[in-house]
Amino acid sequence: MSLTGFEVEIQRExxxxxxxxxxxxxxxxxxxxTHGVLRxxxxxxxxxxxEAIPDIGYLHRSIEKIAExxxxxxxxxxxxxxxxxxxxxxxxxxxxAGERLAGIEVPKRSEYCRVIAAEFNRIQSxxxxxxxxxxxxxxxxxxxxxxxxxxxxxxxxxxxxxxRLTFNYMRIGGVAWDIPPGWREKALAYVERFEPxxxxxxxxxxxNKIYTERLGNVAVxxxxxxxEYNLVGPNLRGSGVRxxxxxxxxxxxYPELDFDIPVGTGEMGTVGDCFDRYIVRMREMKESCxxxxxxxxxxxxxxxxxxxxRNFKPPAGDCxxxxxxxRGDMGWYVVSDGTAFPHRCKIRTGSFAAMSIxxxxxxxxxxxxxxxxxxxxDLVAPEIDR
Amino acid sequence: xxxxxxxxxADGLVPGGIPxxxxxxxAMLLFGGIVVFVFILPIAGITTWVERRVAGRIQSRIxxxxxxxxxxxxxxxxxxxSVLKEDIVPSAADVPLFKLAPYVVITGFVAAFVVVPxxxxxxxxxxxxxxxxxxxxxxxxxxxxxxxxxxxNNKWSLLGGIRSAAQIVSYEIxxxxxxxxxxxxxxxxxxxxxxxxxxxxxWTWHVFDNPFTFLAFFIFxxxxxxxxxxxxxDLPEAESELVMGFATEYSGLRNLLFFMAEWxxxxxxxxxxxxxxxxxxxxxxxxxxxxxxxxxxxxxxxFAKAYFWVFVAVWxxxxxxxxxxxxxxxxxxxxxxxxxxxxxMGTAVWMVLFPAGLGxxxxxxxxCAAGLLGVFARRVVFHIRRARLTRQDLSFNPLSTARVxx
Numbered sequence: 001m002s003l004t005g006f007e008v009e010i011q012r013e014x015x016x017x018x019x020x021x022x023x024x025x026x027x028x029x030x031x032x033x034t035h036g037v038l039r040x041x042x043x044x045x046x047x048x049x050x051e052a053i054p055d056i057g058y059l060h061r062s063i064e065k066i067a068e069x070x071x072x073x074x075x076x077x078x079x080x081x082x083x084x085x086x087x088x089x090x091x092x093x094x095x096x097a098g099e100r101l102a103g104i105e106v107p108k109r110s111e112y113c114r115v116i117a118a119e120f121n122r123i124q125s126x127x128x129x130x131x132x133x134x135x136x137x138x139x140x141x142x143x144x145x146x147x148x149x150x151x152x153x154x155x156x157x158x159x160x161x162x163x164r165l166t167f168n169y170m171r172i173g174g175v176a177w178d179i180p181p182g183w184r185e186k187a188l189a190y191v192e193r194f195e196p197x198x199x200x201x202x203x204x205x206x207x208n209k210i211y212t213e214r215l216g217n218v219a220v221x222x223x224x225x226x227x228e229y230n231l232v233g234p235n236l237r238g239s240g241v242r243x244x245x246x247x248x249x250x251x252x253x254y255p256e257l258d259f260d261i262p263v264g265t266g267e268m269g270t271v272g273d274c275f276d277r278y279i280v281r282m283r284e285m286k287e288s289c290x291x292x293x294x295x296x297x298x299x300x301x302x303x304x305x306x307x308x309x310r311n312f313k314p315p316a317g318d319c320x321x322x323x324x325x326x327r328g329d330m331g332w333y334v335v336s337d338g339t340a341f342p343h344r345c346k347i348r349t350g351s352f353a354a355m356s357i358x359x360x361x362x363x364x365x366x367x368x369x370x371x372x373x374x375x376x377x378d379l380v381a382p383e384i385d386r
Numbered sequence: 387x388x389x390x391x392x393x394x395x396a397d398g399l400v401p402g403g404i405p406x407x408x409x410x411x412x413a414m415l416l417f418g419g420i421v422v423f424v425f426i427l428p429i430a431g432i433t434t435w436v437e438r439r440v441a442g443r444i445q446s447r448i449x450x451x452x453x454x455x456x457x458x459x460x461x462x463x464x465x466x467x468s469v470l471k472e473d474i475v476p477s478a479a480d481v482p483l484f485k486l487a488p489y490v491v492i493t494g495f496v497a498a499f500v501v502v503p504x505x506x507x508x509x510x511x512x513x514x515x516x517x518x519x520x521x522x523x524x525x526x527x528x529x530x531x532x533x534x535x536x537x538x539n540n541k542w543s544l545l546g547g548i549r550s551a552a553q554i555v556s557y558e559i560x561x562x563x564x565x566x567x568x569x570x571x572x573x574x575x576x577x578x579x580x581x582x583x584x585x586x587x588x589w590t591w592h593v594f595d596n597p598f599t600f601l602a603f604f605i606f607x608x609x610x611x612x613x614x615x616x617x618x619x620d621l622p623e624a625e626s627e628l629v630m631g632f633a634t635e636y637s638g639l640r641n642l643l644f645f646m647a648e649w650x651x652x653x654x655x656x657x658x659x660x661x662x663x664x665x666x667x668x669x670x671x672x673x674x675x676x677x678x679x680x681x682x683x684x685x686x687x688x689f690a691k692a693y694f695w696v697f698v699a700v701w702x703x704x705x706x707x708x709x710x711x712x713x714x715x716x717x718x719x720x721x722x723x724x725x726x727x728x729x730x731m732g733t734a735v736w737m738v739l740f741p742a743g744l745g746x747x748x749x750x751x752x753x754c755a756a757g758l759l760g761v762f763a764r765r766v767v768f769h770i771r772r773a774r775l776t777r778q779d780l781s782f783n784p785l786s787t788a789r790v791x792x
Contacts, residue, residue, distance in 0.1 A: 046548070140445070141444055144445035214710060368621075368711065
């Protein structure tokens with residue numbers, strides 16, 4: 001069976017004269033619920049999977065290599081494409097790497113702008129994640145409700161930076177544009193409106209009996225396993241590990257802000273099941289609302305970008321910057337050799353780590369469960385391959 | 387049917403000289419034709435339109451609104467589109483089986499309409515094995531789906547076909563066991579006979595006859611949904627899991643036939659539930675004496691009752707997630723089947739103890755159902771009102787309505 005790209009051996013079990021054969025299913029790259037071009041080679045015995053082997057590389061665009069060719073400022077639009085669902089965090093990671101290498105002091109107002117944009121982006125990304133999760137489980141209605149709210153955030157961000165998906169908002173040294181007049185009030189009004197909707201959303205789907213039965217106790221990942229497999233973000237916190245870069249390795253203005261870090265509690269089964277990973281995202285949206293309200297109300301005056309040379313040449317050296325993306329700890333390792341082009345850039349993303357544990361947790365699950373597992377990890381295909 | 391023809395002959399509306407049997411035959415053929423071409427085919431299409439409009443309301447969007455008033459002709463446009471599309475047969479498919487499968491499914495579905503009543507005299511054939519015949523021909527759908535799943539030579543289709551076979555065969559047992567109490571009460575299998583055993587008043591309906599039939603009604607509706615592949619039991623074509631299940635490889639007209647059968651099945655579910663449990667077409671006799679207006683009224687009432695259950699099925703589909711295969715089986719064999727057996731025995735015992743039935747219990751169950759509906763309606767209204775309050779402005783747009791807060 002070399003059509004799969006993997007040498008999957010066909011097992012023949014002779015049992016009382018009847019020989020049975022495992023079914024090899026190629027799920028993806030075109031499949032309704034792999035969210036982009038993911039592929040799994042599934043070895044199934046009827047409905048029960050024996051193994052699901054992830055196959056990655058369908059969306060590899062050499063983004064890290066491009067960084068070496070386009071220069072420091074020029075790479076910013078490319079970072080949007082690392083994770084198009086949560087592009088602000090990629091912007092922020094790259095900007096922070098440049099700032100740390102060159103030792104640039106970023107103006108306070110621009111830090112606030114960054115946090116506001118990033119938290120809006122987090123809500124946006126989580127809405128898509130929980131919405132498409134419900135859709136994968138078979139409930140279509142929550143998805144449209146989630147996307148309706150996401151549209152408003154798109155509108156807000158469009159007014160902020162002119163783009164709805166690939167923002168290119170941040171710059172090394174600050175942000176590209178100041179908050180437009182009247183935007184702060186609109187954003188606050190939106191936060192006021194959105195926060196009660198999270199409860200409505202919970203009433204709509206989260207505690208639905210069928211939904212919790214489908215997600216509870218499925219693909220349990222213990223805290224130990226989660227750490228061993230390097231899970232990050234909501235996937236890690238779903239397993240009960242209270243780790244968040246915003247709090248444990250603070251950057252930007254997060255130390256000044258008051259917010260909680262929700263973790264999975266196993267309320268519908270075991271700690272670390274699909275439901276925990278899901279509900280952590282719902283709760284994080286509430287925390288993001290809290291952060292947004294604080295930032296929007298305490299927005300300091302001042303410039304939004306530091307003076308950075310157009311021909312930016314940070315001194316030789318390397319740095320590793322962590323950002324808490326919507327998909328968790330996003331690491332940027334950047335090496336500078338003192339020229340106008342980075343010597344090397346390596347991006348460490350949450351989806352890639354989550355992809356590695358799928359083979360382990362998918363053993364002996366049903367095929368329908370694999371869909372729930374993929375959705376619960378909130379995988380974004382371009383972030384896996386870059 | 388005979389009664390209506392007799393009355394028409396007596397009124398002199400039929401020209402003389404035609405033998406009576408020819409009149410009966412002509413009436414039957416005419417009615418059968420009308421049912422197939424004027425009723426079944428459009429009803430499946432219109433149900434898709436209803437489903438999409440209702441889904442639009444539920445999902446806070448609009449739904450089809452371009453073709454005809456409120457998008458009413460959308461089903462026709464979709465139908466024409468499907469007919470004109472290329473009919474692709476995969477080269478690796480088992481061609482004869484692949485081509486045959488949709489027709490088997492549609493045959494099972496159309497044949498079921500033979501015993502579905504539409505009004506007092508309106509039924510294509512009031513077979514004396516009515517409900518049994520209905521169960522038998524709808525089981526033909528499994529054969530078609532399994533055929534489609536196998537012949538497509540696609541693993542997703544095969545999984546869909548297997549799921550469908552397991553599901554429909556399993557759920558036929560609780561469905562069958564829960565119409566048996568009704569058959570016992572009515573003493574007949576004929577659809578019209580079952581309706582005639584009930585009256586127009588809710589407390590004379592079978593569903594309220596005793597606590598066991600009350601429960602049987604719910605079991606039957608759930609099982610019927612499962613047999614009709616509706617959410618939360620739409621596993622055979624679970625889009626997010628099996629792409630489109632058994633219909634993955636089908637296109638054009640053949641695909642249309644599958645889906646016509648699915649949406650038409652919804653009406654059959656509603657009609658059967660109405661017939662068995664909810665008094666069918668029974669209207670107060672005093673309302674209309676002449677058979678023609680009476681038949682029209684009966685048809686209207688029956689259609690309204692049946693379509694209400696279509697609406698409920700649509701509503702469920704856009705509210706609930708899908709259950710898993712093992713959960714579906716557990717639900718059927720561990721809960722529904724034993725409960726259905728209890729119902730069967732319970733009804734038998736009840737009939738021995740109270741041969742004439744208990745009027746008090748009937749009224750009590752009626753009140754129970756009314757109470758349930760009331761509580762439910764109150765909850766729905768409460769949620770709608772709360773949603774309005776929290777939102778204040780449903781057309782909120784941060785770009786157009788900037789409101790300063792605090």
